[in-house]
Structures are given as C-alpha cells and as structure tokens.
Amino acid sequence: MKRLFTAKTMQAADKSAIERGTSGLKLMQNAGKAVAKTCLKEFPSVKNVIILCGKGNNGGDGYVVARYLLEKGLNVIVLEQSQKPSSKESMTCRKHYLELGKSKALNLKNLNKEIKNADLIVDAIFGSGLSRAVTGELAQIIELVNSSKKKVLSVDIPSGIIADRPEIIAKHIRADLTVQLAGAKISSAFYPSKYAYGKIKIVKIGISKKILKEQSNIKLLDDKAVAKLLPKRPADAHKYNVGTVLVIAGSAQYSGAAELCCRAALRAGAGLVSLASTNSFSKTWPEIIYNKIRLSSAVDDISKIDSKYASARAIGPGLNDKISSQLDKIIPLSPNPSVIDASSLNKHKVWQAEVIKHGKCILSPHFGEAAKLLQTSSQEIANDPIQAATRISKKFNAITVLKSATTVITDGKDIFVSTSGHAGMATGGSGDVLTGV
Numbered sequence: 025m026k027r028l029f030t031a032k033t034m035q036a037a038d039k040s041a042i043e044r045g046t047s048g049l050k051l052m053q054n055a056g057k058a059v060a061k062t063c064l065k066e067f068p069s070v071k072n073v074i075i076l077c078g079k080g081n082n083g084g085d086g087y088v089v090a091r092y093l094l095e096k097g098l099n100v101i102v103l104e105q106s107q108k109p110s111s112k113e114s115m116t117c118r119k120h121y122l123e124l125g126k127s128k129a130l131n132l133k134n135l136n137k138e139i140k141n142a143d144l145i146v147d148a149i150f151g152s153g154l155s156r157a158v159t160g161e162l163a164q165i166i167e168l169v170n171s172s173k174k175k176v177l178s179v180d181i182p183s184g185i186i187a188d189r190p191e192i193i194a195k196h197i198r199a200d201l202t203v204q205l206a207g208a209k210i211s212s213a214f215y216p217s218k219y220a221y222g223k224i225k226i227v228k229i230g231i232s233k234k235i236l237k238e239q240s241n242i243k244l245l246d247d248k249a250v251a252k253l254l255p256k257r258p259a260d261a262h263k264y265n266v267g268t269v270l271v272i273a274g275s276a277q278y279s280g281a282a283e284l285c286c287r288a289a290l291r292a293g294a295g296l297v298s299l300a301s302t303n304s305f306s307k308t309w310p311e312i313i314y315n316k317i318r319l320s321s322a323v324d325d326i327s328k329i330d331s332k333y334a335s336a337r338a339i340g341p342g343l344n345d346k347i348s349s350q351l352d353k354i355i356p357l358s359p360n361p362s363v364i365d366a367s368s369l370n371k372h373k374v375w376q377a378e379v380i381k382h383g384k385c386i387l388s389p390h391f392g393e394a395a396k397l398l399q400t401s402s403q404e405i406a407n408d409p410i411q412a413a414t415r416i417s418k419k420f421n422a423i424t425v426l427k428s429a430t431t432v433i434t435d436g437k438d439i440f441v442s443t444s445g446h447a448g449m450a451t452g453g454s455g456d457v458l459t460g461v
Contacts, residue, residue: 025249026226027240028441029207031152031187037206037239041231049113051229052081056088056117058227059179059203063089063146064096066201066225067175070143072099076130076165077118078149078183079106084114085179085205086148087121094124101138103130105149105162132164139172147197148179152187152209157194166195178202181209182220190214191407198222206231208244213443214409214430242410245433245442263295270334271341271460272326272354273365274301278342281456285341286312288460298333300326302344319346323353334358340365341456351375355382362386365459366393376420385422388459394426410439427455 029037042048063070075090077083083105094100104127109115121127128134130149139145147169149162158166166184169176176199181187184196187209202221204212206229211217243249257266269289274282283305289297290311298313302322308314313333317325322344339354339362347354352374355362362382366389369375379385389397391405394412398405398419405412405426413426417436426432429445 026244026246027207027236028210028213028242028244029152029187029236029240030210031155033239034152034187034207034209037231037235040235040239044232044235046230048111049116051231052084052113052117053088054229055179055205055227056085057092058205058229059085059146059177060089060092060096062201062203062225062227063093063144063177066223067144067177070098070175072142073101073144073146074135074138074142075100075102075146076135076149076169076183077102077104077109077127078151079104079109079114080151080153081111081114082148082151082179082181082183083109084111084117085151086146087114087117089146089148089179090125091117091121091123094121100125102127103134103138104128105130130165132161132168135165135168139168139174142172142174144175144177145169145172146177146179147183147199149183149197151180154181154184154186158184158196159194163195166197170198175200176222178221180205181211185211185217185220187211189408190217192216192220196220201225203227205229207236207240210242210410213244213441215428218430241437242439242441245440245444261295264332266293266295268296268298268333268335269294269460270298270300270329270337270358272300272337272339272347273341273343273456273459274299274303274305275342275344276303279303279305281342281453283308283312284453284456285338285460288457289338292461296333298329300329302347317347319344322347323350323357326354327357331358331360334360336360337362338365338459339363340368341459343368349374352378355379355385360384363388363459365455366390366397367455369393369397380421383421385420386425387416387420387422388425388427388455389416390427390455410434410441414439425458427458 077086178199182197199222201223300315348368355378361384363386391402395402413424413432416424431442433440
C-alpha cells in the first residue's frame, strides 16, 4: 500500500537510504533521470525546455534533468538561483550539466527572454523542505510562469506549496504535471493544494519499500488496496454470518435519510438490514425490516430488538431530535461496532462519555461537524485534516472518518487516506449512504 509523506518523514527516508549504502548523489541522479524520462514520455513533442533550478536539492535534481534532456537532443537552458548550490551533491550535478550545457541567472529579465521560445518549463526551485511563503522576485517569477500558458512540470512538489499541509500560503506554481520523488506528499492528496500539482506521477529513486514503510504510517488507499481488505464469503454463507445491520435513524421530516442508509448497507453486502425508526418510507425496499419505535419509549423499544439483527449499528441519519438526545442510553445497548452519523453528535453532548466507554464507535464528521467537536473553526480543520481526525479519535476513543473530497480514516494511530471523492458526491444524502456502507 502506498504511503503519504511529510517533509520530515521523506527526509528521514533519504537519510535511512544513505545510511544503508545508497549515496545522496546516487539518489539525486536517480531522481533527475526518472523525472527526465517521465518528461519525455508525457511531453513527447517538446523541443525547447527551460529548467528553473533553486539552490537546494530540488535544484540539484533539476541539473540532472537538464543534462539528461540535453543528451536526448533537446534544447535546454538552465536558469539558476545560485552558482553555488547549498549541497555538495547539487554542486556535483551542476558541474556535470555545465560540461554540456549553459546556465543563466534566475531572474525576471532572463526568464522573460527565454520563455518566448520555450515548449516546457521544469520547476525545480523549491522542494518539500519549503516552510515559508515565497516573496520578492521569486514570487514574481512564479507569477510569470503561471501567466505564460506554457506547459509546466514540477519536480517533487510545485514551488511555493508546503509539503505537509493543504493550505495555500502564498504564490505557487500551477503545474500541468508533478513528478513526485519516492512517495506522495500530503499536500498532493488534499485540496486546495492538490490543484497545484496537476497530473501526478510517482517515481522510484532508489529508496526501498521497506524504508518507505518504516518512515510513514499514513497509508494511501486505492481500489487494489481496499479490495484486499474486503472479507471473502465462504461458499456456504448465510444472511446471519455475513453481517446484520440495525439502522437507528429517520424522522417525519427525514425518513429518506434512513432509507438511503438502509439501502447502502444492503448494497454494501449486509445479510440483513433492520430499521428502527418513528417513521417508515412509503416506497421502502422490501428487504428492509421495519421496527417502529415510539418517541415516548424509544430506548426501551430499541432494547427489545434481537441482537442477532445488530452485529453492527448505524445511528443518526435524519434521526428525530428527541431520540438523538438519548444517545447516552442508546449507545450502550450493544457492544457491537456502531457508526454514528456526526449530524446527531453536535445537537447534544450527552453521548460523549458513552462513546469513550464503548470503544467500538465510528464517527463520520465533515469539516464543519469536526470543528464543533474540537471547538475550533472549519478552516483549521481544512488546514490540517490528518491532525484533526487524529485528535477526534484520541479525544473520543473512536475511529474517525473525516469526510471531504479527500477523506481521512484513523483510530488515532494508523491513518488511511482516500482520494476517491469527487464532485458528483456533493449532494444531499451522500453522508447517509456513507453511514450505511
């Protein structure tokens, strides 16, 4: 399973690879060659290339890209931030490039002159180590690149983007393609920073899978990874041993929320789905077992439902407010895993102690709901969703599914990230379906 990296964890991976025998120079050469090969594959008609090299290791990668492209017959000019890069590896790669090519100072004057004939701009100014806003002439250079309408390839990370967080802090490159080195960075998975990356390719640079696994506990989910996690049904399976779901949801106004949740649970593979609600849906699926509960005795009515119908529970979608105020009594009725829709959680605080004691609850807030749970702003949640989800899990002793276009799933220790969200999910009822699934 692929991992997501912070600047710190990727630096640790680099260091570990070097300690185990792969030199820093070799890693840089591998990175530059991998980027150059990707460039040729993705932009086969390109002839004239400008490479913008910073003074750090990202610039060192850029020099390797430049030499490789020259050797393949392309017209290349390097615009460099400094003639004295900050690392010996970058100095060596600069020297190797200058044996074949030419360089000029990276400034607005030179860029304005060279950009007219360029087919492609390779951005190797700043890498994952950047932690501040880009200002001054470099910010103007970034603006010129973005306004040029030339194709842009960023090395590892678009310059101006912070590796660890999705927030945009200042001017940044808007790449058509970003070639990430060794592993994906956190900001490539979350919006709004994800927009800056354009198309994303991840290339190997000589750091082993073992090292990468050692350095990051943030796992990136994809279809293949999820498929391996799904349970396999035995040939003689029956409806009770493949999972039964009790949905406690709905109200006179939101009976559809309960229905969507039930249908989702069935479509996801539940053997039986039962609905405990004050209202039923007039056109409900016939497979759904309806258990009427009364406002005056909801907890007692729910407690009488046979546990064989509730190997898991989904609580909350469209739930009547009077019933959601009794979550502290409903939650402990069963020790089984219970998904609690966060819309119910923010109406009342009575549930909190019971969720902590239960230990098998799954909370599914969106950013606004998460902000209320942590008593902060939605923007703070959006700025660091991984930290926010982790805090919620630790605070409530629960698994958190922090919903957005990119979703974070964590128990406070292991962290999974899904980037499969899309704009088509921006519609009423999506959260109810997720609770059922």
